[in-house]
Each structure stands twice: as C-alpha cells, then as structure tokens.
Amino acid sequence: MPNSKNEKLIVLVEKMPAFPKSVQQIVQLTSDINASAKDIVRVIECDPIMTVKILKAINSSFYGLPQKITSVQRAVVHIGLNTIKNIALGVAAMGMLSANNKANFNTSNFLLHSLTTAAISKLLAERIGLSSTECSDCFVAGLLHDFGKVVFAEFMPDEFKLALEKSQEQQLPLHQTELEFIGINHSQAGKILAEKWELSDPLIDAIAHHHDIDHNQNVLRDCVFAANQISKHMQFGNGGNPLIEAFPESIVIRFGANLSAMCDDLGDLESIKIEAQSFINV
Amino acid sequence: MKIKFWGVRGSIPTPGPNTVKYGGNTTCIEIRTNDNDLIILDAGTGIHALAQTLLKEMPIQAHIFITHTHWDHIQGLPFFIPIFIPNNQIKIYGGIDPVTNETINRALSVQLQYSFFPIREAQLNARIEYATVKPGEPVKVGSATITPIVLSHPVLNFGYRIDCDGQSVFFTGDYEPQLNIYDPEDDEYTEFQSFVDAKWDEVVLAMKDVDALIVDSSYTNEEYASKQGWGHGTYDSGIKLATAAKAKKLFFTHHEPTRSDASLEAIYQNLLQNNPATGFELLLAQEGVDISL
Numbered sequence: 001m002p003n004s005k006n007e008k009l010i011v012l013v014e015k016m017p018a019f020p021k022s023v024q025q026i027v028q029l030t031s032d033i034n035a036s037a038k039d040i041v042r043v044i045e046c047d048p049i050m051t052v053k054i055l056k057a058i059n060s061s062f063y064g065l066p067q068k069i070t071s072v073q074r075a076v077v078h079i080g081l082n083t084i085k086n087i088a089l090g091v092a093a094m095g096m097l098s099a100n101n102k103a104n105f106n107t108s109n110f111l112l113h114s115l116t117t118a119a120i121s122k123l124l125a126e127r128i129g130l131s132s133t134e135c136s137d138c139f140v141a142g143l144l145h146d147f148g149k150v151v152f153a154e155f156m157p158d159e160f161k162l163a164l165e166k167s168q169e170q171q172l173p174l175h176q177t178e179l180e181f182i183g184i185n186h187s188q189a190g191k192i193l194a195e196k197w198e199l200s201d202p203l204i205d206a207i208a209h210h211h212d213i214d215h216n217q218n219v220l221r222d223c224v225f226a227a228n229q230i231s232k233h234m235q236f237g238n239g240g241n242p243l244i245e246a247f248p249e250s251i252v253i254r255f256g257a258n259l260s261a262m263c264d265d266l267g268d269l270e271s272i273k274i275e276a277q278s279f280i281n282v
Numbered sequence: 283m284k285i286k287f288w289g290v291r292g293s294i295p296t297p298g299p300n301t302v303k304y305g306g307n308t309t310c311i312e313i314r315t316n317d318n319d320l321i322i323l324d325a326g327t328g329i330h331a332l333a334q335t336l337l338k339e340m341p342i343q344a345h346i347f348i349t350h351t352h353w354d355h356i357q358g359l360p361f362f363i364p365i366f367i368p369n370n371q372i373k374i375y376g377g378i379d380p381v382t383n384e385t386i387n388r389a390l391s392v393q394l395q396y397s398f399f400p401i402r403e404a405q406l407n408a409r410i411e412y413a414t415v416k417p418g419e420p421v422k423v424g425s426a427t428i429t430p431i432v433l434s435h436p437v438l439n440f441g442y443r444i445d446c447d448g449q450s451v452f453f454t455g456d457y458e459p460q461l462n463i464y465d466p467e468d469d470e471y472t473e474f475q476s477f478v479d480a481k482w483d484e485v486v487l488a489m490k491d492v493d494a495l496i497v498d499s500s501y502t503n504e505e506y507a508s509k510q511g512w513g514h515g516t517y518d519s520g521i522k523l524a525t526a527a528k529a530k531k532l533f534f535t536h537h538e539p540t541r542s543d544a545s546l547e548a549i550y551q552n553l554l555q556n557n558p559a560t561g562f563e564l565l566l567a568q569e570g571v572d573i574s575l
C-alpha cells in the first residue's frame with residue numbers, strides 16, 4: 001500500500017467509532033454522578049477502540065512520559081479518572097460502529113473474538129507466572145491484536161469483503177488474502193497505527209507479529225498467538241480467519257503443551273465467553 | 283528564594299470578615315529567585331493584588347506557570363494588569379489537555395471573548411508568549427529550574443518543582459492522591475494497588491527533600507469521606523507526602539471556601555497536637571506574608 005494511502009488511513013481512523021454497547025454504557029455511566037469508577041474502567045478496557053484511543057492520548061510525545069503506559073488502569077492512576085472518562089466520551093461522540101458494514105464483517109463476533117483472546121491471553125500469562133503488569137498488558141495485546149480488521153471493515157470495506165470471501169472459500173489465512181486485495185494485512189495496518197500512536201514497543205510488536213511467530217522473543221506476542229488459536233479452536237466469536245494455526249515449537253516450549261493439550265488442560269472456558277458476551281449484546 | 287502567597291483559597295473567592303486573616307483570593311503564588319526573577323504559580327484572583335505591586339517595577343518579565351485550567355487557577359489572568367502595558371514580557375506555561383488537545387493559550391483566549399470581557403486578546407499590549415511544558419522535562423527561568431509532574435485531578439494538572447540557588451519548592455496544584463478504585467475482594471485490587479504505589483513513589487521522588495512543600499489540603503478526613511474523587515487532598519494526605527518526601531516545611535493551601543479563619547486555626551491546632559514529631563514545620567498558607575527559605 002503506498003504511503004499516501006497509509007496517511008489517509010491514519011486520518012480516517014481518528015474518527016473511528018467504538019462498539020455500540022460500550023458507547024451506550026459510557027454515555028449512561030458518565031451522566032450518572034454516582035457511577036462507580038470500576039464500572040467505567042471496565043467498559044473502556046473491554047472496547048478495543050476506546051482502549052487504543054486512551055493509550056494514544058496518554059503516550060503521545062506531548063506528554064513525554066518516561067515509560068509507556070499499556071493499560072487503561074495505569075492511565076487512570078497516572079492522570080485521574082475524569083480525564084480518561086472524557087476521552088472515552090469523546091470517542092462515544094463519534095457514534096457507534098455499525099453492525100452492517102459493507103464488508104459483511106460481523107463486528108459483534110469480531111469483538112467476542114477479541115475479548116476472549118484478551119482474557120485467554122491474560123490467563124496464559126498468569127499460568128506462566130508473569131508479573132501482574134505483564135498479565136494486564138497481555139489482556140490489552142489480545143484485545144488489540146486484530147483491530148486492523150475493524151479498520152479495514154470500516155474504511156476499505158470493498159477490498160476487505162473480497163479478502164474475507166476468498167479466505168473463507170479457499171480456506172486461506174485471512175492475512176494472506178488481505179495482502180492480495182488490500183496490499184497490506186491487518187497486522188501490518190495495526191502496526192502502522194500503533195507506531196503512529198506511540199504505543200509501547202512490546203504492544204506494537206505483538207500486534208505486528210501475531211501471525212509470524214519466528215520473529216524475535218516477545219512473551220506478549222506469544223500469549224496473544226496462543227490465545228488467538230485457543231479462542232478460534234473453542235469457536236468463541238469470529239475474527240474472519242477460518243484457519244487455526246498449530247503451535248510452533250517456540251510456543252510449545254513456552255507453554256509446555258501443543259494446542260490440543262493446552263485446550264484440554266485449560267478445561268472449560270465457557271465462563272470467559274459468557275463474561276465477554278455481557279459486554280457485547282446491546 | 284522567596285515565596286509569597288497571593289491566593290490560598292480553593293474554588294471561589296471568599297472575601298468577608300471570616301477570611302480576613304488567611305485571605306479569600308483563589309490560588310496564586312509569587313516566587314522570587316535570588317536574582318529577583320519572577321515566577322508565578324497559578325493565576326487565580328490573587329494575581330490582581332500581586333500585579334499592583336509590580337506596577338512600580340515595570341517593564342517586567344513574568345513567568346506564569348499554570349498547574350491546570352480550572353477556573354480558580356486562571357480567572358485572574360485578564361486582571362494581571364502588566365498584560366495591557368507595552369514592554370512587559372509575560373510568558374505563560376502549561377500542558378496540553380489530552381481531552382481537548384488545547385494548549386495553555388486557551389486559558390487566556392477563552393476568557394477574552396466579547397460576552398465575557400471587554401478587551402480582545404489582540405488588544406493586549408505586552409509581549410505575551412505561551413510555552414507547552416511536558417512532565418519530567420525541566421524548564422529554565424534565570425537560575426531556576428522548573429520541572430512538572432502529572433498529579434491526578436479531574437483535569438490535567440501539573441505539580442511544579444522549582445530548584446534554584448540550592449533551594450527548592452514544590453507546589454502540587456490541585457491534587458488528590460489516587461485511591462484504589464477496587465475493593466480488596468476484587469481480582470483487580472492487587473494489580474491496581476501496584477500502579478497506585480508506583481505512582482506514589484514517582485510523586486514522592488519529584489518532591490524529595492524540598493525546602494517547602496505546598497499542598498492542596500482542602501479537606502479534613504471527615505469531609506473527605508463524602509468528597510472522594512473530587513480531586514483534592516486532605517491535611518493528612520499532605521502530611522503523608524511531606525513525611526515520605528522529607529520536606530522541611532509543609533504549607534497547607536487551597537483552603538475550603540466555607541472555612542473561616544477560626545475554623546482553619548482550630549484545625550491547625552489539632553494537626554499540631556496530633557503530629558508532634560513530624561520532623562518538618564507545618565504551616566497554613568496565608569496571603570501577603572513574605573517567606574524566606
């Protein structure tokens with residue numbers, strides 16, 4: 001994709017609306033003076049668009065933070081709830097992501113895929129004993145790993161539709177057909193945006209390389225990769241990619257199991273799905 | 283370095299017989315370096331009286347650092363008389379608001395509109411400059427170094443540390459130390475607490491060993507119980523900060539608007555009794571008193 005097209009995409013995404021239920025809940029919670037802080041934070045951290053806009057605002061070089069902030073909770077501690085709440089309200093004012101985009105991409109199923117990947121990614125991080133900060137970073141990385149897709153659905157629906165259809169019909173990886181029709185895949189688009197928004201390096205890397213695991217060491221990306229396959233295997237939601245990738249050796253070593261052994265070991269994840277659904281259905 | 287409070291009241295000016303001693307103007311602090319460079323922290327209504335004293339020094343160079351854009355910290359700006367007089371140089375410093383993306387020049391321009399004020403921004407005769415400051419990035423004014431840090435309040439708020447000629451002052455602006463928003467039984471509690479603790483350490487480091495720590499102490503503990511999340515500190519949160527930072531003097535300011543001189547003094551006596559061995563001096567900020575460090 002030529003650079004001018006990237007620039008255009010970056011400008012368009014500024015106006016990107018969030019998911020309907022979070023928009024509705026933010027409007028409702030912010031007009032209730034007694035709304036609890038944790039309810040507000042919960043809504044924001046379960047919406048990829050609101051999350052990414054807050055991380056963008058807070059990590060902007062205007063503020064020159066010595067250390068990047070990767071989670072909504074840390075952003076709240078850093079600057080205070082009211083500022084975070086008002087950034088979210090600004091996102092809500094841009095409207096709601098429509099359920100019927102021209103790409104025929106089901107955004108509810110997409111959100112369910114993103115949320116369950118986020119929750120499983122955090123669960124995996126806990127299992128391998130990462131610090132609590134890293135565990136919450138894994139949630140954020142899982143939530144944001146595919147946001148390039150929803151950007152395509154919103155701003156390049158015709159091309160994305162072709163990519164989705166071909167991927168489905170010929171059982172090809174979606175990131176491959178995206179490359180064919182759009183000239184860039186969702187992880188590359190995510191990377192461009194995440195870099196532009198000055199997100200943390202591990203987060204950019206997890207978004208950029210959640211389909212090519214041979215890349216350098218990044219535990220965040222490994223958790224997201226594994227969680228992504230587990231979520232697809234469990235058929236939680238749908239990110240539009242019909243293929244489930246086997247765990248490569250590095251992932252098997254990291255988690256001590258292959259995909260099916262891992263799924264057996266994790267047992268029933270239905271509660272993760274049910275909780276995620278409660279953030280989706282209007 | 284010398285300090286003088288010109289406004290010590292929070293939220294709204296409170297003139298009248300009950301506030302004569304400590305003062306009823308909203309936040310404004312004058313700081314003079316040993317070379318007499320003028321640094322002003324916030325432009326509440328107290329800045330008007332400060333301006334009167336500057337008229338005999340003109341032309342002046344003033345460096346005004348705004349902690350945040352809530353009304354009580356900017357409403358004196360259009361009444362800072364030197365802005366109308368040629369040859370004065372006034373530089374206003376502040377952050378970029380992450381919600382509106384507006385810089386600090388809006389603090390003045392928003393007030394100088396037809397409906398709200400008779401003079402237009404274009405009619406100001408002094409040379410007025412605006413500077414965006416970033417947390418952790420020091421700014422120089424003469425021999426002074428001013429370093430901002432983000433402190434939690436309902437709008438972007440900077441605490442400023444001023445280091446100059448071997449002495450130091452820290453002013454919090456309006457600041458409520460972040461509490462854990464979760465309950466101990468919530469899964470998120472421990473992790474959130476680790477963020478709270480990390481921020482606390484960062485804040486204490488920023489005010490470490492200062493000669494004077496000036497804190498927003500709007501509330502008593504009893505009042506605070508119903509005012510959590512309003513963005514202000516308590517007398518006790520100020521003492522906790524000063525203790526952790528090993529400050530030498532602690533000034534309580536942003537006095538709650540309904541607080542009379544008598545009730546301020548009663549609270550103060552209580553504080554002295556309950557905190558006999560803090561290792562630092564406790565003081566109520568009072569308008570018009572010269573303080574040498």
Ligand SMILES: [Zn+2]
Binds near residue numbers: 354355456536
């Ligand atoms: Zn105030």
Ligand SMILES: [Zn+2]
Binds near residue numbers: 352513
């Ligand atoms: Zn304020």
